[in-house]
Amino acid sequence: MDATILGFLLLDGLQNGVIYGLLAIAMVLVFAVTRVILVPIGELLMFAPLSLVWLLEGKVPGTLWLALALGLVWAGLARGRGAWGPLLGALGLSALFFLALFLKPLAYVAAVLLVVYLGVATYRVFFQPLREATVLSLLIMAVGLHVAYQGLGLVFFGPEQFRPEPLLKGEVVVGLSWQGVLVLLFALLSVLALYGFFRFSLYGKALLAAAESRLGARLTGISPEEAGMVAFGIASLLAGLSGLLLAPLINAAYFMGFMLGLKGFVAAILGGLASYPVAFLGALLVGFFESFTSFFASAYKEALVFLLLVPALFYQSLRARAVEE
Amino acid sequence: MRHLWFLLLVLPFLLLPFPFYLTLLNFFALSALVALSLYVLTGLAGMTSFAQAAFMGMGAYATALLTAKAGLSPWLGLLVGLLLSLLLALVLGGLTVRLKGHFLPLSTIAWQVALYILAGNLVNLTGGHTGITDLPALHLFGLPLDTGFRYALFSLFLLVLCLLALDNLRASRLGRALLALRGDALAAASFGVEPARLRLQAFLLAGAMAGLAGFLYAHFLRFVNPTPFSLEASIKYLVMAVAGGVGTIPGVVLGAAFFTGLEDWLKDLLPLLLGREGNYEVIAYGLLLALILLLAPKGLWPLLAARLPRREGRLLEAEPLPLTPPQGARGEVVLRVENLKKAFGGLLAVNGVSFALRRGEILALIGPNGAGKSTTFNLITGALAPDGGQVFLFGREVTGLPPYRIHRLGLGRTFQHPHLFPELSVLENAALGTHARTRSGFLPVLLGLHRKEEARALATAHRALKRVGLESLAWERAERLSVGQQRLLEIARLLASGAEVLLLDEPGAGLRAGEKRELAHLLRALAQEGYTLLLVDHDMDLVMGLADRVVVMNYGEKIAEGTPAEVQKNPLVRAAYLGEEVA
Numbered sequence: 001m002d003a004t005i006l007g008f009l010l011l012d013g014l015q016n017g018v019i020y021g022l023l024a025i026a027m028v029l030v031f032a033v034t035r036v037i038l039v040p041i042g043e044l045l046m047f048a049p050l051s052l053v054w055l056l057e058g059k060v061p062g063t064l065w066l067a068l069a070l071g072l073v074w075a076g077l078a079r080g081r082g083a084w085g086p087l088l089g090a091l092g093l094s095a096l097f098f099l100a101l102f103l104k105p106l107a108y109v110a111a112v113l114l115v116v117y118l119g120v121a122t123y124r125v126f127f128q129p130l131r132e133a134t135v136l137s138l139l140i141m142a143v144g145l146h147v148a149y150q151g152l153g154l155v156f157f158g159p160e161q162f163r164p165e166p167l168l169k170g171e172v173v174v175g176l177s178w179q180g181v182l183v184l185l186f187a188l189l190s191v192l193a194l195y196g197f198f199r200f201s202l203y204g205k206a207l208l209a210a211a212e213s214r215l216g217a218r219l220t221g222i223s224p225e226e227a228g229m230v231a232f233g234i235a236s237l238l239a240g241l242s243g244l245l246l247a248p249l250i251n252a253a254y255f256m257g258f259m260l261g262l263k264g265f266v267a268a269i270l271g272g273l274a275s276y277p278v279a280f281l282g283a284l285l286v287g288f289f290e291s292f293t294s295f296f297a298s299a300y301k302e303a304l305v306f307l308l309l310v311p312a313l314f315y316q317s318l319r320a321r322a323v324e325e
Numbered sequence: 326m327r328h329l330w331f332l333l334l335v336l337p338f339l340l341l342p343f344p345f346y347l348t349l350l351n352f353f354a355l356s357a358l359v360a361l362s363l364y365v366l367t368g369l370a371g372m373t374s375f376a377q378a379a380f381m382g383m384g385a386y387a388t389a390l391l392t393a394k395a396g397l398s399p400w401l402g403l404l405v406g407l408l409l410s411l412l413l414a415l416v417l418g419g420l421t422v423r424l425k426g427h428f429l430p431l432s433t434i435a436w437q438v439a440l441y442i443l444a445g446n447l448v449n450l451t452g453g454h455t456g457i458t459d460l461p462a463l464h465l466f467g468l469p470l471d472t473g474f475r476y477a478l479f480s481l482f483l484l485v486l487c488l489l490a491l492d493n494l495r496a497s498r499l500g501r502a503l504l505a506l507r508g509d510a511l512a513a514a515s516f517g518v519e520p521a522r523l524r525l526q527a528f529l530l531a532g533a534m535a536g537l538a539g540f541l542y543a544h545f546l547r548f549v550n551p552t553p554f555s556l557e558a559s560i561k562y563l564v565m566a567v568a569g570g571v572g573t574i575p576g577v578v579l580g581a582a583f584f585t586g587l588e589d590w591l592k593d594l595l596p597l598l599l600g601r602e603g604n605y606e607v608i609a610y611g612l613l614l615a616l617i618l619l620l621a622p623k624g625l626w627p628l629l630a631a632r633l634p635r636r637e638g639r640l641l642e643a644e645p646l647p648l649t650p651p652q653g654a655r656g657e658v659v660l661r662v663e664n665l666k667k668a669f670g671g672l673l674a675v676n677g678v679s680f681a682l683r684r685g686e687i688l689a690l691i692g693p694n695g696a697g698k699s700t701t702f703n704l705i706t707g708a709l710a711p712d713g714g715q716v717f718l719f720g721r722e723v724t725g726l727p728p729y730r731i732h733r734l735g736l737g738r739t740f741q742h743p744h745l746f747p748e749l750s751v752l753e754n755a756a757l758g759t760h761a762r763t764r765s766g767f768l769p770v771l772l773g774l775h776r777k778e779e780a781r782a783l784a785t786a787h788r789a790l791k792r793v794g795l796e797s798l799a800w801e802r803a804e805r806l807s808v809g810q811q812r813l814l815e816i817a818r819l820l821a822s823g824a825e826v827l828l829l830d831e832p833g834a835g836l837r838a839g840e841k842r843e844l845a846h847l848l849r850a851l852a853q854e855g856y857t858l859l860l861v862d863h864d865m866d867l868v869m870g871l872a873d874r875v876v877v878m879n880y881g882e883k884i885a886e887g888t889p890a891e892v893q894k895n896p897l898v899r900a901a902y903l904g905e906e907v908a
Contacts, residue, residue, distance in 0.1 A: 037427060039434075126615055133622065135427045136373055140567060141618050143375060143434070147560055148611025155599060155608070262438060269431060299446040303439040309432055313420040320423045 008175045009291045015180050015249070016263075017287020018187035019242050023264030024271065024279040025194065026235035031273050032211035033224075033231035035135050036127050039142040041239050042261025043149035044119050046254060048111045048240040049247030050157045053164055055100050055107035062156030064097050067114055070121035077124065086121065093117055112240040119236025120229050127232075128225055146258065153254035166248035183245050190238060191280065207231065263290070263305055270312045282312075330488045337477040347473030349585060351545050354480035355538045356565060357581035361487055362534035363566040364577045369500060370527040371507025372426060375559045376417070376433035377535045379440040382554030383409040384539025386444065389457040389549045399463055403540045410536025411529055418528035423521045429528075437556050444551035456550025463544045470544075480541050487534060490771040491574055497770040497779055498756075498763045503527060505746055505757050511708055512744035514728040516737070516822055517761025526767050557607050561588070564614045570624025579626055584610075643780035645788045646762055646823065655685040659826055659857050660705070660736070665714035667700055674700040676881040677714070682826065687848065687858045689868040692878035693901055698861045699741060701878070702830055705859075706738045707731040718826070733761050737824030739815040741831045741861075747804030751795060754803045754814055755786035758821030789821040790814075793847065808835040816847070827851070829860040833867045845871050869893070877901070 023041055030038045047063045054061035071090035075083040093114060100106040126141055168178035197204040210217035210227035218224060243257070250256065263286050270282030286305060294301040340346040359377050367373045374380075387409050388402025417436055421429040444451050451457065462471040463479070470476045494500045502523055505513035510520050543549050552558075561584070569580020588606055595605040621628060660682040667675040675697040682688050690698050703709040705716055707728035715724045723731050737758070745754050759782040765775035790796045793813040798806065806814060812832055819827055832848070833841050845867060852858055852873075862868050868875065869889040877885040877892055879901040885892045892898050 037431065126619070129619055130622075133618075134371075136367070136371065136430070137618055137622065139427055139430055140373065140563065141615060143560055144564070144611040144614030144618070146611070147557060147607045148615065151605060151608035151611065155601075155605065158601075259438075262435060265431060266435060269428065273427070300443065303442040303446075306435040306439040309435055310420065313424065313428065313432060316428070317420060317423045320425075 005295070009295055010288065011176050011180070013288035013291035014284065015183055015287070016290065017284040018184060019246055019260065020263045020267050020286050021280040021283030022187055022190055022238045022242055023261060024267035024283045025191075025276050026238045027264055027268045028271065028273060028276055028279050029211070030231045030235045031268075033207065034123070034127060034131075034138075034228040036123075036138045037135075037142055037265075037273075038232075038235060039139070039146040039261065039265075040122070040149050041235060041264065042257025042259070043146060043153060044115050044122075044236050044257070045239040045243035045246075045260060046153055046252065046257035047118065047149075048115045048243035049164055049252040050153065050162065050254070051114055052107055052111040052244060052247075053162045053252065054157070055097070055110060056104060056164070058101055060097060060101070062152070063114055063118065064093070066152060066156075067093060067118045067121065070118065070125050074121045074124045077129070086124075089117055108244060111244060112237065115240030115243070116233055116236045119232045119239070123228050123232035128228060131224065131228075146261075150254060150258060153257075157254050159254065161251040161253040162247075163251050164244075164247050167245070177249070179245070179248050183249070186241065186245055190241075194234075194276075203230075259302060266305060266308055269309060272316060327489060327492050330485045333481050333485055334478065337474050337481065340477075341474055344473055347477050349589060350477045351473060351480055353582055353585040354477065354484045355542050355545070356562065356585050357484055357578050358480075358487060358538035358541070359535050359562045360566040360569075360577045360581045361491060361574070362531035362538075363563055364491060364571060364574060365494070365527050365534070366531045367563075367566065368571045368573070368577070369495070369503040369507070370524055371503075372422075372524060372528070373430045373563065374433045374528070374531065375430055375556060375563065376437035376440075377531070377562050378554045378556070378558035379433075379437045380410045380413060380532045380535035381539030381542060381558075382440060382444060382549075382551070383413055384536035385543035385549045385554065386451060386457075386539075388540050388543050389460055390450070393457050393460045399461060399540075399544060402543075403537075406540045407533050407536050410532045410539075414529045414532030415525075418525045418532075422524040422528065433559075434556065437559055441551055441555050444554065451551070454550060454552075456548060458548050460543055460547040460549070462547065476545055480545070483537070483541070487537075488574060488578070489773070493773045493775070494767075494770055495574070497775050498760055498765060498782060499523070499526075499767060499770050501749070501753055501757055502760055504749060508746045508748075509744045511728070512740065512746075513757070513760075515706060515708070515732055515744075516757050516818070517729045517732045518757075519727075519729045530767060530771075557604070557610075560607075560614075561610055564610045567614060568617050568624055570626030572623060573626050573630070575630075576624050576626025579629075580624065583625075641780040641783070643777070643784040645785040646759060646781055648823070653684060655683075655855065657684045658682070659684050659719055660859070661717040662701075662705060663715045663717070665701065665704055665716065666712045667697075667704055667709060668712055673881045675704060675711075678878065678881075678883045679714075680876045680883065680886060682857055682859055684857050685852055685855050686873040687852050687860065687871055689872035689875045690859060690861045690878065691863075691865075691868055691875060692884075695880075696878040696901075697881040698878055699830060700881075702738070702828060702861060706736065706828060729761075732822070732824065735824050736826045736828065737819045737822045738828040739812070739819055739830055739832060741834070743808070743811040743815050745803045745806075745811055745814060747802065749803060750799065751790065751801050751803050751806065751814060752783060752786050752799040755789050755817045755821050756782050758789065758818040759785050759823075762823050786817070786821045789817040792820055793817045794843075809837065809840045812836065812844075820851075825855075826857045826859070829858060829862075831862050832860060833862050833864045841867055 026041060027038050030036055051061040051063045068090050071086045074086040078086060096110045100110040126145060130138060130141060166179035168182055171177045172181060198208055206222045207227055207230060210222045210224060214224050267283035267286050268279045271279030286308060289308060290301055290305050293304045336350055340350055359381060362377055384406035387406035388399055391397045391402040391405060392399050417432060421432050445454050462469045470479050502513060502518040506518055506520055506523060514520055565580040565584045566577045570576025591606040591609055599605060658681045663679045665675055665678045678701055692698050704711045707726050710725045715722055718734050718736055763778050763782050765778050769775050787796060787799060790799055793816050795810060795813055795817060832844060836844060848858060848871060872889055875889055875892045876883055877898050884897045884901060885895045
């Protein structure tokens, strides 16, 4: 291995690692606020570029119908005045999709907003009614939604792989495309924006407070339901944008999301499902590890990533007390 | 009643003319085995695994490699397959059972995916996605199990054995301990249950059951490839168990039967509906799982069972476990606390507290709210680890030991807010107390060799219930008790444990005046018999009328110690309680 290959591997690892990092941050956030381990985040990610491909070809993607169906259930659950939000959202989304069929640039916005709407609706329909359930039930629900959404992805988009046009064409140097630079910039901006949001805005602080103590948050007037919707919204936004930016580099297909999400998890677990910075650094580690294993043992790279879990779990086991209250 | 499961063996005879249904019957038996492994994990132990199909794969590939490739006996394949499944469970469980509940399932997802990829890519070993063909048929007493009928008899017979074994497990000290652990790990550990160890054992058992199912699968189809051991398959088994009712054995079997039929039907229907070939039934699984969790979180069986007549339990005649007579002279120091310290962040909750507890006395620990009484309690019982100081029980240092070790030395406790198990019967709640006094391990329990001991444990629990006056409610579910009765049940559980040093955290809270008098009477009688009691309470009438000596705490420190009359006169105590100036 010479310096050039090393450079390639590092760049490749960094590019994937930052996306795992964003997914990991999203998962830690959602877990902290709602105790849901967001397994279907990979599917939310996958819906964005595939919906985009469909829109650019002048077709209405099936994901819109899914979003509208969930939106209707959401409105039904909310009843009364609360039902206006999801209904107006569904209306706006439909209008946006209609316009995007003619105005191509709108398709990007439409794809991202679709994913955000879908994410929030998923919380409201499937997770919010279970708010008193155990983490285990929530996890089983999340895994159920993962297989359902992935299966629906197959129904909507078929088994083929697509490569959407990159937003920026060409390469900066050999091995680093402008699209890759865009991914890195996006990750950097997202991390800064999240940091600013949680550090400086009152709303962000309130959200963290809700994550810390649900009862305490409710006593100070923060509704856990709203906090949950915002957390799912942020997570879906990160997932949708990541999907759009990553798809031109790695191909989009109905099965693309799960592995990305799973590596996000490995990173989130490295951070004990609690620490944002450790989760992000863990994600970079996952990215590098994967890129080097793909060089040395490419057939097994997807399997070897999970080896990283062993030392992380072992370390946390040593720190755990024998009896948790 | 439980032997009705043997009726399952009639099914192959009924379906004899329909080879297709015999195949389905085999799949049902295999699925039910895997789903039952989730009964152990999720229903009893409150964990879950998304890797049960990978455990199946271990069993299947082990026998495939040994028989089809190396030409060895399938029974050796079974042995190796079970050992490999156990090994996998040991590694996975060993890494995660000590962590919070969600780490285990999350890591099982990761390992499931990793093993599936390996099965597809280690082409030289596993044949990749084409798999391994031409496995030999199983032979039983020289008879080849090469027809659907014979195989169904064999697999259903094994299923029934497993059902009976799990029934034994549920009605045993281990089943009780697992359920307790799921509900409240601290309460379970306070009665001698070792959480990490028990969870690991449950995980091993579940792994072995799935491994057995994999072995049966391989020799039924006589062909293995990675597809049936994927994450989707694992989820399918979880859906079966959850849909039927993962907390009950019949529910899990019902779920397996229902979904085996449904799967077959969906496989025909969905491609027609969608006009394409594909693995679409997973959508239905996912959505059904979501619907069940939302609408009937306990699954379908409890809805059915509510319509069945409820059977009153009955107690087998058995000699209760012996009462442990106090081991030594009255007045001897049994528990000594020296200079105990605990800080939470900047708050010194307990700061240098020392006292001694003597055999046969009632010592009350009192003090205003926030004085550190409950923290002291938790430091003594091992629920919290102290930052400094020492605790000696019967002269042995127990500082910082986990609750289950301290309990086994003869110390038991009740909780400020009753830590009971609402879905278990009153009798079973009390019987948890006997956990540390009984011995049966997993193997004897599964084989049903624990019954004598179990009858004695229940008799002990019943005697303890009688002592506190709850024996008429023995078969009620604990959730139906009033607060006062719950406190009495906690005391009964403590008595069943045979502990000699009893720590009672606010035993009088929430009791009516009459109940308090009865409680005082009971506690005094216990002290007379040689039990040693340490109690925390706010109720001055109760404490002052009951205690032989009183230790008063304020702001984490001991401010007074003596007889009730002495401390009542103590100016520091009066200041702490009434805000009087210290003269």
